Amino acid sequence: MLAAVGPPAARRPDPQRYAMAKQQQTVLERQYSRLGLLLIAPTVLVFCAVIAYPLVSAIYLSLFKIFTPTLEGTWVGLDNYRTLLVKGEFWTSLRANLIWTVGTLTLQIIFGVGMALVLHQNIWFRSLARSLILFPYFISTVVAVLVWKWLFNDLYGILNHLMISAGLIDWPIDYLGTMPNAMISVILVGAWKYFPFVVIAVLARLQSIPDQLYEAARIDGAGPIARFFDVTLPQLREVLVVIIMLRAIWDFKEFDLIFLLTGGGPVTSTQTLPLVVYKEAFALNQMGMAAAYAVIMMLIMLVFMILYMRRTQREDT
Amino acid sequence: MLRKIAFNLFAWSIVLMVAFPLFWMLVTSVKPQFELFRRPPTILPETWTFEHYWKLLSDTNFLGYFWNSVILSTTTTIVVVAIATVGAYSLVRFRYKGRESLAFLVLFTYLLPSVVLILPLYLMLVQLGLSNTITSLVIAYTTFALPYALWLLRSFMAGIPEDLESAALVDGASRLGAFWDIILPQLLPGIISTALFTFILSWNEYLYALVLVNSDDARPLTTGVMNMLISSFNIEWSLLMAASVMMSVPLIIVFAFLQSYLTRGFGAGGVKG
Amino acid sequence: MADVVLSNVHKKFGTFTAVEDLNLDIQQGEFISLLGPSGCGKTTTLRMLAGLEFPTSGEIRIGDRVVNDVPPGDRDIAMVFQSYALYPHMSVGQNIAYPLKKRRVPKTERAGMVAKTAEMLQLTPLLHRKPKELSGGQQQRVALGRALVRDPKVFLLDEPLSNLDAKLRGYMRAELIELHQRLGRTMVYVTHDQLEAMTMSDRIAVMEGGKLQQFAPPQEVYRAPANRFVASFIGTPGMNIVDGSLHEDAGRWTFTAPGFSVDAGQLGPDARPGPAAMGIRPEGLTIGSGPIQGITQLVEQTGHENITVVRLEDGLRMTGRTAPDRLWRTGEPVQLSIDARQAHFFAEGPTGKRLNRDVCTMDAPGSNGTSLKEATS
Known part of the structure; x- marks a missing residue:
C-alpha cells in the first residue's frame, strides 16, 4: 500500500529535525531484532558448520594432492585444475553429463506437460491416476533402480520378452552394458522417475488458469488446438521456465540413479561429473583431484543457479 | 460419449504403463523363485507366496537397516524442522541486518550439489571420529534437508497474514507468545508437509550413506539393500523386490493418508529431486 | 486533557518517507479519523500508535506516558484490523477471551466478561463457531468484541468497514457512533472513505504523501479546506x-x-x-x-x-x-x-x-x- 505514492519533496526538514530522523532504533525495535537474530542463530550455526565451512574447504582441498586412505596431502596449487582440463576424461564426462541432462530433461518436460494435460481432464478415478503417476517420484532411487534392473534383465526381464513377442527384436537386448543403449536406458529411467515433478507443477498451474480465458477464446471462435496454443501455453510459460531451470540443476547433479544403474559404464560412457568426483575420491583415492572436479562442476552449475535465484528474487519482491 | 470412453482408455493405458514397473515389483515379490524363470512369464503369480518377505526379515539384516533408517530419518526430520521453523519465522517476520542475504544463501545451498560438500564433510566427520555412525549421517543430511525445509517453511510462513500476529501483539502477547499461540497452529499443515518431505528425502538418500557409513550397525536401507544385490552370488530378484516393497512402506502410508500435504508442499516451493 | 499525542513523528521505510513530521493531539474521548488516499501514511500512523511500527524519530504519548518503547500489549489500546485478523483456529469465544487470557484475567472472571461482550454485540449464539463459519458482518462484530472486551483507553480502527457491503456498512457506521457515545473512549479511525470520516468524527486528520494536510472538525474541513x-x-x-x-x-x-x-x-x-x-x-x-x-x-x-x-x-x-x-x-x-x-x-x-x-x-x-x-x- 505504501509503495504507491512517493514523497513529494516540497520542504526540506531543518537540520535539527534531520538529526533526529537519524536517531537510533527504539528499545523495542532493538529487542525484536535481537530476538530475530536469536531465532536464526541455530540455522546460521548449522549453515556455517556443515555448509559454508565444507564449501570453502572443498575449494581449499582442490589445491592439494591428497591420498584418501591416509589423508596426507601436499600443496600443488592449481596443478589439479591444469591436469583436469587437459585430461580427456573431464571433457568426455562433461559431454556425457550434458547428453544425460538435455535428454532426460526434454523427455521429462514433454511427458510431464502431456500427462498434466491428460490429468487435467475429467478422467475416471482421477485422484488414483494422479497417485500412480506421482509414485515414481517419491520412491527411493535405490528401489527404482532395482525394479528397472529387473525389468532390463537380459534373460528373464519382462521388457526383452515383450519386445521379442511383439516381433520388435530377435535377440534379447543388453540394455545397460552397451552403448548407446546404456545412455538411452539411463535417460529413460531418469525421465520416468522425475517427470511427475513436472506433472504436478504444471497441473497446479493449469488449475489456476481462469475459465473466463477459455470462454473468451471460445467466443472469439478458437478451436481446441487454437485454445491450447493461444491460452494454455502462454499461461504455462512462466512455470515452465522455472521448472526447466530447477530440473536442469537437479538433473545435472544427479548421482544415485546413474551410479546405481550403470556405475558410469560401459567403461566411462555414462560417467557424468558427479560420478567422476566419487571415483577420484573413493576409487582412485585422489581426494584433491576429486575436489577440483567438484569445484569445476559447481562453477558450471553456478550459471543456472544464479539465473534461477535471480528469477526467484524478482518474484519475491 | 464414445470419445470420452476412448480418451479414458487412452489416459489410463498411459497411467498403467507408468505404474507398470511398480506393479511388476509387487508381483515379483510374491512369486515363488521358480516362477520367475517361466517362459512366457506369468503376469499374475500362479502361486502366491510370502516366503521372500519371511526370508528378508529372518535371514537378512533388513530389519536392522530398516530400524537404522527409521532412527536416522526421524532424527533428521525433528532436528531440521525444529531449526527451520524458528529460522523461517525469523527470516519472514523480523528485520535485521543481513536478513536478505541469508535468505539468498538458503536458496543457494538448496541448489548446491552434494558431491561438492561430501569430500570435506567426509574429512570432517572422520576427524571428529564420527564415521560409521548414524550421527554422522544426521549431520550430513542436514546439509540438504535444512535449506530445503527452510525454503519450504519460509513460503508457508509468508502465507500467514501478518495481521494475525499484529492482533496477538495488541492483545497482549509477546513475540514468542504470538508465535506459540497464533503462528504455530496456523503453520501446522506447512510443518507437517515439510516434515513429510524431509523424512522422504532422508529415507531415500544414498550418496552420503554410501560414503560415510561402512558398517551394518549404522547402515540405512538404501545402501543396505544395494549391498544385498552386490554381495549375493546368485541374485534373488524376488527377495530384492520384496525388500523394495518393504522399503516403500512408509511412502505408501504417506500416500494413502497424507497425500494432500505432499501436494501442498509442491505448491509451496517446488520439490528437491 | 490530551490523551494521544504525536510530536514530530517521522517514519521512513528505507529511503521512502511514509510519515513526515506529524503532529497530532487527540483529546480524551474524541473520535478522530485519519483520512486520505491509499499510501498517504494513515495506516502507518495507526500502526505506530499501536506499536506495530516504530517511528524513525519523534515521540508518541498515550495518556501520560511516552510509549515509543512500550510493547503493543502494554499500551492500553485495542485495535480492529481491516482483515479482522480473527484467529482461525479459535472459536468466537476463545477469540474474544484471548486478550483477557494474555492479561492473566482469572478464568472465572473471563467467562463473565466474554458473555457480557457477546451479549452486547449479539454474538451469544455464535460463541462456539469458528471464524470461517461466520458471515462478514459477524466476523466484524467478533473483531469489535475482541477489542471491546478489555475496555482499553484507546481504540484503533483500521478501515474496519471496508470489507462489508454497502448496506451493512451504513448500519455498522451507526453502531460505531453509538458505541463511541456509550463508551466515551478515544477512538482513532483510519479510512479512505470521506463519508465515514465526515459522519463519525469529531475531528478529521486529512493526510496525503505522508504529511498532515488539515486537522479540524468535519464542517471546517468541508467549508474551509486548508489547501x-x-x-x-x-x-x-x-x-x-x-x-x-x-x-x-x-x-x-x-x-x-x-x-x-x-x-x-x-x-x-x-x-x-x-x-x-x-x-x-x-x-x-x-x-x-x-x-x-x-x-x-x-x-x-x-x-x-x-x-x-x-x-x-x-x-x-x-x-x-x-x-x-x-x-x-x-x-x-x-x-x-x-x-x-x-x-x-x-x-x-x-x-x-x-x-x-x-x-x-x-x-x-x-x-x-x-x-x-x-x-x-
Missing part, C-alpha cells in the same frame, strides 16, 4: 477547481481564468499576484443564468437533485447541482454564474494553501453539524 488537496479530496461530487491567476488592485483581488473572472474580494496575507487556483463546490454554482456561457455535457439524476456537468467554451468542465424539476438536455447551451462568496482560492501547486481571509466560526469539537451530512451525502 487545494483537502478541497479536492472532500466532497462528492468534488469541488470544481480552475487554474488561473490572481491580480490585486488596491486591496481587492480578482481571479482570472480563461473565459471568465471572479471578484475575490479581500484575501489573506499569503495571497500573491500570479498563478493560483479557484475552487467552487457544485452548490456554489448557479446553472441557468449568469455571465458564463457553456454547454451541458452530462446530466446525472439522483432523484432528489440533478448533477449537471457543463463544458465551458475553452473546454473547462464545471459540475453543479440543480433541482430535479429542471432537467437540461445534453448539448443544450446554458448560462452559469459563480457565487464569489463561496469560492476558495489556492496558491499554486497540488497542495497549494488556501488564501481566503475568512475562517468559518466553528462549533466546539464533539458536536457535529447536521447540515453538513446532507451536503456530503
